[in-house]
Amino acid sequence: MMLIEDKDKMVVGAELLPVMEHFYTLQGEGFHQGRAAYFIRLGGCDVGCVWCDVKDSWDSTKHPLKSVKELVEIVRSTQTKLVVITGGEPLMHNLDSLTSLLQKNGLETNIETSGSHPLSGQWNWICLSPKKFKAPLPEVMPKANELKVVIFNKSDFDWAEKYAALVSPDCKLYLQPEWDKAAQMTPLIIDYIKANPKWELSLQIHKYINVP
Numbered sequence: 001m002m003l004i005e006d007k008d009k010m011v012v013g014a015e016l017l018p019v020m021e022h023f024y025t026l027q028g029e030g031f032h033q034g035r036a037a038y039f040i041r042l043g044g045c046d047v048g049c050v051w052c053d054v055k056d057s058w059d060s061t062k063h064p065l066k067s068v069k070e071l072v073e074i075v076r077s078t079q080t081k082l083v084v085i086t087g088g089e090p091l092m093h094n095l096d097s098l099t100s101l102l103q104k105n106g107l108e109t110n111i112e113t114s115g116s117h118p119l120s121g122q123w124n125w126i127c128l129s130p131k132k133f134k135a136p137l138p139e140v141m142p143k144a145n146e147l148k149v150v151i152f153n154k155s156d157f158d159w160a161e162k163y164a165a166l167v168s169p170d171c172k173l174y175l176q177p178e179w180d181k182a183a184q185m186t187p188l189i190i191d192y193i194k195a196n197p198k199w200e201l202s203l204q205i206h207k208y209i210n211v212p
């Protein structure tokens, strides 16, 4: 299929972004869990979560630059309808051009972000996953379609409620066990959701079915 280009831009899709990895898989987490999705993991993160499972993403200079046009062409070579931009912290980059060209090519744009940098880009779905190490910006929180809180220890339930009070009333609420603590935390999350049914469980199913 022909790439639909963004005629409004002086140089079409020439903007460069550091890409750690990109792959076609199933979305393993949250509201869109189970859907085929093309993931673009951008390099660069200054949040510093101690339990981060993608620490290699932190230094953006380690990752090759790809143009927006090249990325959209790669995505368009698959059958996917959905593109997930993740990181690292993807909002360390201006994502206006990438998301504009993806949407012009009929693709849904979802982002997974800590919300700690200003929002750029045009999004069909914003998954806000706040981190204790660098708080989300107040202006990002009401725009979230989904709040996904990673539960690492018992005190994280109170912390999750703090953010549930700051997102919009129709924002989906998910609690997700941190992968290495899943054996201890999942039973607590189940009890918590039974007592507080506004929350739902998110599991990293891609790790159970062994896909990236």
Ligand code: SF4
Pocket (backbone or CB within 6 Å): 045, 046, 047, 048, 049, 051, 052, 053, 054, 055, 057, 087, 088, 089, 114, 131
């Ligand atoms: S925000 Fe994400 S990429 Fe950055 S340190 Fe935390 S878990 Fe890792």
